[in-house]
Amino acid sequence: MRKNYYQKLAFMVILLTILLAFQKYTSRDKESFPEAKFITTSSTTHNLADFDPNVLTPERWQKLGFSEKQASIILKYKEIVGGTFTSKEQLKKCYAISDEKFEEIKPFILLPEFSAKDNSKRFNSFEKKEIIVTGKFNPDLKTVHDWIKMGFSEKQAEAILKYKSYLGGSFISKEKFRECFIISPENYNKLVPYLLLPAKTPESFKMSATQYSEKIKVKYYNFDPNRLDAEGWKALGFSEKQAQTIVNYRDKNLRGSFKNIDDIQKCFVISSEKFQEMKSFIKLNPETIKKEDIQQEKTDFSKTDLNTITFKQLIEFGLDEKSAGSMIGFRKKLRGFVIKQQILDTYDIDKELVQKLISIAPLDASNVPKYSLVEAPEDWLKDHPYFKYSADKIIFYRTTYPDDKKILKFLKLKPEYEERMKLYLK
Structure with missing residues (x-):
């Protein structure tokens, strides 16, 4: 028993010695790490070059590290101080530029530290000025x-x-x-x-400057409608677009001149009220009427197919060159119109005048080429405005599914796009 006791005691002493040695080893002083130093300079500093703050756009202020809102405030501040920054000190006073940011960009600003005395005094006096109201006012x-x-x-x-x-x-x-x-x-x-x-x-107030201008009464004077250019018609109260339409109607549709009062009244941009206002001031001079044009044959638009109507005929009807060119160009890409609504979808046309045209002229779509999705030529699919964005998918799907309904289902088009395609499908 005494032997076992000494063995246990010896074991405890050894264990305690090991623990003390381990503690001493782990708690000894270790070599400390050097103090970390972080670079706080903005990354924009490395990209900065000398600049004049008076010529910077909002985008260039943003490239200097300012937000879109800060850039806007800086430009407004520039307007407030007279439209030009005269010194670095003046720019520093803009509250959208922090002191830290200003110190960062200061070395690159192409302005004097302080402006001339007269400018600084003027600015200081502006800063100190307060709004003074002595009583109620209109x-x-x-x-x-x-x-x-x-x-x-x-x-x-x-x-x-x-x-x-x-x-x-x-x-x-x-x-x-x-x-x-x-x-x-x-x-x-x-x-x-x-x-x-x-x-x-x-509620009755209308902000539109155009509507306001319409309220201004026109001072009429005796005039010959065959001598007026677009500016002359604008002076009579017509908009720029209306004035140009009247000139086109006279020069193209009527072959250069109004022959009588009725010709003027028939121009669709001249309302009956407007015509009555200026009727008594219209003085047609026989010398300005091109009599030789009276015998010339005019286009009968009620018998002119919209799929064969020419550029010159559209000009004759009253369209300007831009509208006529857009309509002919769009028709060429489509290989012909199928319904009249397509014409109104043409980009950049005079829709009011075209609406009048399509209400008069017929549309024959019998010669417009149509295909099934399975048989349609690849070049037709890739060039046609209604198919070109889906052409590659159509060509891929029809190799496995030679069925138009399945192909349309796989395309997952918006209903309006699918309806447009169907206009040119068999």
Whole structure:
């Protein structure tokens, strides 16, 4: 028993010695790692080159590391300070540029540290200026001088009046006044309690500048319609597009001149109301009427097939060269129109005039080539506007599934695209 006791004691001593040795080994001082230093310089610094901030576009500000919104703010700030940055110190004051970012780009800015005395004084005075309102007022009655006196710069005052003119000569409501981009939210909040304007915009008000211009009464004068060019017709209250259509109608359709009052009335862009307004001022001079043209044969569009109508005939009807060319070009790609609606889908045409044409002229689609998807020539599939984007798939599927219905099912087209294809399928 005594022997076993000593054996156990010896074992415990050895175990304790091992544990102490292990602890000492693991807790000894080890060589420390060097302190890590991280490079904080922006990656954009390496790509920077000298630049003039006055010529930078929003995209180039973004390339310098600014967000789209920050770039927009910087450009607005440039307009506020007069349209040109005059010094680095001035640019630094833009709140969209942090101090850290400014120090990063500062060495590359092609501007003096400080602007000339007169410029800095002008800028400082602008910064310190506050909007001063002494009482309630109607902004419609304010002049440039009044807005400057209130605290706005001359350019801002002119912009405010230009905006009023755009609205039709009145700010209409507080809502519309607030939309003036030159008036900041802070300044609007100062002004709004004093504005003698209704809070909401009337529903009857229409913002469109075009609609506003239509309200302007035309001052008529005696005129010969055969002597007027497009500008002359515009002066009578017609839009640029309408004026050009009238000139084309006269020069192409009527062979160079209106022969009588009825010819003018028949022009579809001249409404009956408009014709009555200017009727008494129309003075047809016999000398300007091309009598030799009266005997010339005119195209009977009620008998002219839309699949054979020529470029010259379209010009004769009143279309301009761009619209006529687009229609002929689209018809050529399709190898012919199948339904009249396709003509209205033509890109870049005068749809009003073409609508009138297709309501008169017939369409014969009997000679338009049609195929099944299985038999259609590859060059036809790859060139036809309705098939070319699916041509490769059609050619692949028909080698295994010689059935149009299955091929259409595999194509998984939108219903409207499938309907267009079916116009040219047997």
